[in-house]
Amino acid sequence: MDHPAAPGGWVSSGAVLQYGARVAWGVLSMCGVLLAAGVRVTRCMLSMCGVLLVAGVRVTRCMLSACGVFLVAGVAIAEPVPSADAWLELVHDDRLGPGGNWELISVEATLDGRPLPTASDSREQGTLRHVLPLGLHWLDVTTVYEGRSDVFSYVEGYRFVMRGRVTLDARPGDTVRITSTAYERDGVTVQWQQRPVFLLLGQPQEAVVGIEYGSAANRPLPEDVAARVVDEVLAEAHRLSPIRREATASVPAAEPPGTCELEPVYFSFFDTRLSVEGDTSLMLAADCLRQRPSLRVRLRGHADVLGSESINASLGLGRAQSVAARLEALGVEGARLILETQGADHPPCDDGTPGCFARSRRVELIAEPSPP
Secondary structure, three states: OOOOOEOOEOOOHHHHHHHHHHHHHHHHHHHHHHHHHHHHHHHHHHHHHHHHHHHHHHHHHHHHHHHHHHHHHHHHHHOOOOOOOEEEEEEEEEOOOOOOOEEEEEEEEEEOOEEOOOHHHHOOOOOEEEEEOOEEEEEEEEEEEEEOOOOOOOOOOEEEEEEEEEEEEEOOOOEEEEEEEEEEOOOOOOOHHHOEEEEEEEEOHHHEEEEEEOOOOOEEOOOOHHHHHHHHHHHHHHHOOOOOHHHHOOOOOOOOOOOOOOOOEEOOOOOOOOOHHHHHHHHHHHHHHHHOOOEEEEEEEOOOOOOOHHHHHHHHHHHHHHHHHHHHHOOOOHHHEEEEEOOOOOOOOOOOOHHHHHHHOEEEEEEEEOOO
16 A cells, blocks of 8 residues: 655655666766776876886987997097007107216207107106107207306306207008117217217117218307306316326327228118128228328218109218218217218119119218318
């Protein structure tokens, strides 16, 4: 039996339950839609994070690649010398200054006219190392010393300028080492202004084409000339004093008659260095010349026709200078030596054979009476 209806009518219990179920289902459906939407949003966010992560990895890779490129470029820039070039090492052996009457002022070097840094420039001591391009080069070395003396003012401040040139032929991978040495020539009869000696040596020998020595450029520094004259007089008086008289008392032997027949000295191709045979020949020549001090010697340097005119002239002069340096070391005064170069102008033969070229690379030694 039905219940009486309210002012709006009666509603059964089953209808209420059915309506509640529909409302609950709608709520659950809406929650499911929201949950699915949330999952999709989460997936989108995760996908976006993945894209950003991948993009970040790629950016990082690009940055690392760029760093690698800069690192390689930096290494390439820091590389000082291509493997195909050579090195030049310069060393000065000062045997003249320490404990003596000379002080080293400077050592300067130029390569093909371009100044090279020196020890004073780089604030380094010992060996100086430079890039050496391949091929032929001219290395000029100049050393400057000044005299030091507490007794004689003409020694004090006197400047010694010694020069030499080394012709180099640099090959790939070479380390060419040039050593300049300054030392004192010993001997009672050697005047003090002629005692400093300058020598150049190079290794490896295959890279050193020739060595030449320039004329000395010694000069006194600006000082009181009158004081120098007085000191020279005092020095001469000291030299003739009884303490030194033993060294000057010996009477020189009479000069034997005749002249000296001197053999020519031969050289290798494109070289100014003395051979063993040439050194032996110069020993005999020096022995004859020491016994005949009234003779002087004309040194004529020659070259073969295989080089240019300027190179042949330099080779002729360099060979004459090598002979002169050896004769001086053997006791022949430098004032008796006259150096000439004739290049390839006067060959001893003209058949164009290797033997003819070898005979052309020479220094003629011509003895003649000294002028009065």
